[in-house]
Amino acid sequence: MEELSLEMTGIVKEFPGVRALDGAEFKLEHGEVHALLGINGAGKSTLIKVLSGVYRADAGQITLNGRQIEISSPQAAIDAGIATVYQDPQMIPSFTGYENIFLGAESESTGLFPRIRRKKLLARARGLLEKFPVDIDLTRPVGELQAVEKESIAILRALSRENMSVLVLDEPTSILTRKEIGILFEQIRMLKESGISIIYITHRLDEVFQIADRLTVFRDGRNVATCNTSAEGIDHARIAELMLGRELSHVYPPKGQPPDDDVLSVKDLALAGRFSETSFTAKRGWILGVFGLVGSGIDDLCKTLFGVLHRTAGVTEINGRKVALASPADAIANGLFLVPGDRRAEGQISDESVAFNVILSNMARVAGLGFLIRRREERLAAWSMVEELDIKTPDVAAAVSLLSGGNQQKVVIGKGLYTDGEVYVFQEPTVGVDVGAKAGIYEMIRRLSADKGVIVVGSDCEEIYGLCDHAMVMYQGRVVMDKPASEVRLEQMLLCGLTGKARE
Amino acid sequence: MVQRRKDISSELITLGVFCALQIGIMRVFTVLEPRFMSVDNLLGLLNLVAPMALVGLGLTFVAVTGYADMSFHFVSCFGGMTMSHMIAQGLSPLPAILIGGGAGAAFGVINGVMIGKFKLPDMVATLGLGAIAFGMAYLYSGGTQITDHFNDSGIKLLYTARVASIPLPVVLTAIAYAVGFIVLNRSTLGRRFYAIGSNATAARFSGVRVERYVIAAFVICAVVACLTNIIKMSALAKGEIEAGLMWLMPAYSAVFVGVSVFKKPTVMGTFLGALLIGTVQKGFLLLGKSTYVMELVMGVLLIVSIVVSRIDFKEIIRRRRFRAELAAGGGVS
Ligand SMILES: Nc1ncnc2c1ncn2[C@@H]1O[C@H](COP(=O)(O)OP(=O)(O)OP(=O)(O)O)[C@@H](O)[C@H]1O
Ligand SMILES: [Mg+2]
Numbered sequence: 001m002e003e004l005s006l007e008m009t010g011i012v013k014e015f016p017g018v019r020a021l022d023g024a025e026f027k028l029e030h031g032e033v034h035a036l037l038g039i040n041g042a043g044k045s046t047l048i049k050v051l052s053g054v055y056r057a058d059a060g061q062i063t064l065n066g067r068q069i070e071i072s073s074p075q076a077a078i079d080a081g082i083a084t085v086y087q088d089p090q091m092i093p094s095f096t097g098y099e100n101i102f103l104g105a106e107s108e109s110t111g112l113f114p115r116i117r118r119k120k121l122l123a124r125a126r127g128l129l130e131k132f133p134v135d136i137d138l139t140r141p142v143g144e145l146q147a148v149e150k151e152s153i154a155i156l157r158a159l160s161r162e163n164m165s166v167l168v169l170d171e172p173t174s175i176l177t178r179k180e181i182g183i184l185f186e187q188i189r190m191l192k193e194s195g196i197s198i199i200y201i202t203h204r205l206d207e208v209f210q211i212a213d214r215l216t217v218f219r220d221g222r223n224v225a226t227c228n229t230s231a232e233g234i235d236h237a238r239i240a241e242l243m244l245g246r247e248l249s250h251v252y253p254p255k256g257q258p259p260d261d262d263v264l265s266v267k268d269l270a271l272a273g274r275f276s277e278t279s280f281t282a283k284r285g286w287i288l289g290v291f292g293l294v295g296s297g298i299d300d301l302c303k304t305l306f307g308v309l310h311r312t313a314g315v316t317e318i319n320g321r322k323v324a325l326a327s328p329a330d331a332i333a334n335g336l337f338l339v340p341g342d343r344r345a346e347g348q349i350s351d352e353s354v355a356f357n358v359i360l361s362n363m364a365r366v367a368g369l370g371f372l373i374r375r376r377e378e379r380l381a382a383w384s385m386v387e388e389l390d391i392k393t394p395d396v397a398a399a400v401s402l403l404s405g406g407n408q409q410k411v412v413i414g415k416g417l418y419t420d421g422e423v424y425v426f427q428e429p430t431v432g433v434d435v436g437a438k439a440g441i442y443e444m445i446r447r448l449s450a451d452k453g454v455i456v457v458g459s460d461c462e463e464i465y466g467l468c469d470h471a472m473v474m475y476q477g478r479v480v481m482d483k484p485a486s487e488v489r490l491e492q493m494l495l496c497g498l499t500g501k502a503r504e
Numbered sequence: 505m506v507q508r509r510k511d512i513s514s515e516l517i518t519l520g521v522f523c524a525l526q527i528g529i530m531r532v533f534t535v536l537e538p539r540f541m542s543v544d545n546l547l548g549l550l551n552l553v554a555p556m557a558l559v560g561l562g563l564t565f566v567a568v569t570g571y572a573d574m575s576f577h578f579v580s581c582f583g584g585m586t587m588s589h590m591i592a593q594g595l596s597p598l599p600a601i602l603i604g605g606g607a608g609a610a611f612g613v614i615n616g617v618m619i620g621k622f623k624l625p626d627m628v629a630t631l632g633l634g635a636i637a638f639g640m641a642y643l644y645s646g647g648t649q650i651t652d653h654f655n656d657s658g659i660k661l662l663y664t665a666r667v668a669s670i671p672l673p674v675v676l677t678a679i680a681y682a683v684g685f686i687v688l689n690r691s692t693l694g695r696r697f698y699a700i701g702s703n704a705t706a707a708r709f710s711g712v713r714v715e716r717y718v719i720a721a722f723v724i725c726a727v728v729a730c731l732t733n734i735i736k737m738s739a740l741a742k743g744e745i746e747a748g749l750m751w752l753m754p755a756y757s758a759v760f761v762g763v764s765v766f767k768k769p770t771v772m773g774t775f776l777g778a779l780l781i782g783t784v785q786k787g788f789l790l791l792g793k794s795t796y797v798m799e800l801v802m803g804v805l806l807i808v809s810i811v812v813s814r815i816d817f818k819e820i821i822r823r824r825r826f827r828a829e830l831a832a833g834g835g836v837s
Binding site for chain 2: 306308327328332333347349356360361364367371372373419
């Protein structure tokens with residue numbers, strides 16, 4: 001038998017209240033792209049963190065290139081040739097892009113001549129950019145960059161490792177746009193050619209067939225299947241079934257009823273330099289979908305509507321009443337809630353508990369005398385959200401940072417639902433959410449739309465198309481399509497978002 | 505499989521270590537100097553701890569929102585001198601105290617606006633404003649002391665009065681702590697302070713009016729520092745310009761010792777910190793050591809507490825337990 005690149009056997013990792021890995025096995029061959037799949041909380045990221053030295057396994061063995069090794073720290077993993085792009089890359093916001101890329105690895109020529117060092121590093125970083133040609137300014141502090149740019153920096157950081165023999169990518173494409181995904185896939189194919197093995201985690205099943213040679217499905221911290229992606233009978237539905245342990249009947253809920261009255265009506269909203277006059281309405285019984293690529297203005301549109309950015313023009317009415325939304329606090333007070341696109345930066349208070357986060361935007365609901373928190377009510381409120389959204393957590397007192405990525409997203413949605421608002425704007429609502437849970441969230445959004453105004457905004461065209469009753473497309477800060485969903489096809493919508501031209 | 509298991513919380517362990525340390529220190533001092541456990545000395549300890557705990561409490565609010573304030577000790581000089589000036593002008597104690605505290609509030613607002621609204625770097629901005637406050641305190645007295653009317657206005661009562669035979673400063677501190685605890689641990693306001701400290705952007709997206717809370721934190725810190733210093737001046741029976749400078753170290757030490765126990769700034773933690781520091785100080789005073797030795801020991805304490813705050817005891821214990829299970833041949837599943 002051919003020697004394996006990497007073999008992990010009997011891996012156990014337990015956290016308080018949760019056994020994240022329960023005797024997991026994982027085998028990686030030389031020069032293959034191996035997709036690691038599983039629902040939220042299945043243990044994928046935990047396995048990766050054991051492999052890359054972030055966590056130490058409670059039990060189990062790791063064999064790399066035929067030699068059993070002990071990975072006691074992230075540095076040890078890097079030295080062993082394992083490069084990792086984490087699901088939640090840690091960076092120093094005040095450091096520039098290239099400084100973050102070489103963080104901890106800038107050892108050569110440190111100290112005395114920081115200027116020369118910086119120049120050298122920048123040159124090396126530019127060299128990396130030739131291999132992975134994304135469009136970012138590496139001299140800007142990472143804190144000022146968008147989520148997609150941060151992800152690219154994380155990938156560049158992994159690619160900068162010399163002597164790499166295994167590359168791990170934990171959900172890189174949940175944030176990247178089509179363009180970067182194309183570049184990334186190109187890069188993956190090249191690395192594979194040169195004999196490097198790649199572990200690829202994703203919730204986008206079509207990518208599995210595009211890029212992976214084999215796949216492994218995890219459930220409850222154990223592998224339930226490993227096979228070739230070209231094997232007979234392996235398709236979306238089958239993989240979803242393996243992940244969930246049950247059949248998935250449909251992803252998108254049925255379309256809505258003919259619309260009722262307007263809940264939200266926005267006229268000529270604009271932010272100079274970002275997007276021009278835009279008008280739209282959200283009606284009861286109806287979902288408005290807004291599709292646009294990153295940079296098309298959808299992000300600014302959401303933030304301006306929500307009062308984070310200050311509009312240069314426009315009028316917003318909620319239930320026929322004119323409202324001035326100068327801040328998110330105003331927006332929430334008037335019944336408008338935004339589930340933001342960048343969950344980690346804008347959505348969640350990671351260090352605090354699930355309960356803390358769920359009630360944060362509407363604490364009055366559990367407060368006595370207007371300001372004293374009744375902790376029993378708080379727990380009950382949080383538990384009811386956990387049940388409603390099927391959030392996997394041992395306890396509502398657990399810190400959000402300890403939840404798996406997809407479950408963190410559900411906490412942010414739960415915080416929104418708890419405000420019991422009138423209008424909901426969901427920006428990229430299912431980032432990092434598994435197929436089964438996605439269907440659950442879509443259904444919840446559909447149910448919500450029965451008596452609230454609902455707008456779904458995002459760069460995942462299929463999702464917007466599958467969900468909405470009325471489709472809007474933005475391109476370079478302008479609305480380039482605005483018609484009932486029944487009158488457009490998916491390809492038209494996508495093309496329109498890519499080129500800005502609505503062709504018949 | 506998802507399993508549930510009660511783990512001893514890391515906090516409890518650290519709390520245990522902390523109590524052991526506190527008792528240990530008290531024992532050492534008792535051995536060195538038996539008078540340490542006398543009623544007189546313990547009462548003195550209480551009097552020493554109370555003001556340190558009080559400034560620490562104010563600073564806790566700023567620390568919770570994730571900022572540092574390097575001005576409150578300077579500002580407390582200004583607030584104290586303002587109060588002294590008012591007394592010297594013949595004002596009665598209560599309005600003089602309120603004006604002194606109000607002066608502190610004004611500086612707190614400026615700090616909060618600079619940092620919360622204009623996003624200036626907190627260390628530098630507060631240090632700058634602190635220097636201004638200290639300079640302004642000189643204007644009152646030209647650098648000397650203010651003693652007029654200190655003996656006949658009744659201001660000294662602030663220090664000497666007793667409530668049910670407990671010194672008034674101790675009572676005031678206890679009340680402040682009760683309020684502080686309710687606000688930070690049990691109220692919606694506290695949640696917002698903590699949310700800002702943890703992720704200000706997400707707090708804003710969640711409907712928290714971040715600027716207001718940042719301003720509030722700096723105001724609370726400044727006002728509490730001024731009041732503490734006013735109590736001190738009434739104890740000294742004079743307006744002494746540099747009296748407030750001494751509050752910087754104990755306040756930060758108290759907050760950080762607290763962080764080392766609870767992993768984040770808390771009311772409870774700051775109190776325990778002040779108690780520990782006060783005990784050490786009192787011990788050294790009793791042994792007749794110079795204040796320089798005291799400073800040195802406080803510095804050591806501060807650094808040790810910062811180091812301890814980074815240790816994850818829970819993880820260590822969990823690993824031990826697992827190794828033991830494996831060694832016992834029980835396996836892990
Ligand atoms: N540091 C931690 N402390 C406590 N529990 C944790 C920790 N990290 C992960 N967990 C728990 O372990 C389980 C597995 O999490 P993991 O992040 O590996 O899931 P995942 O498969 O990557 O999911 P997702 O697709 O949502 O990213 C989850 O139940 C999670 O809550
Ligand atoms: Mg994950």
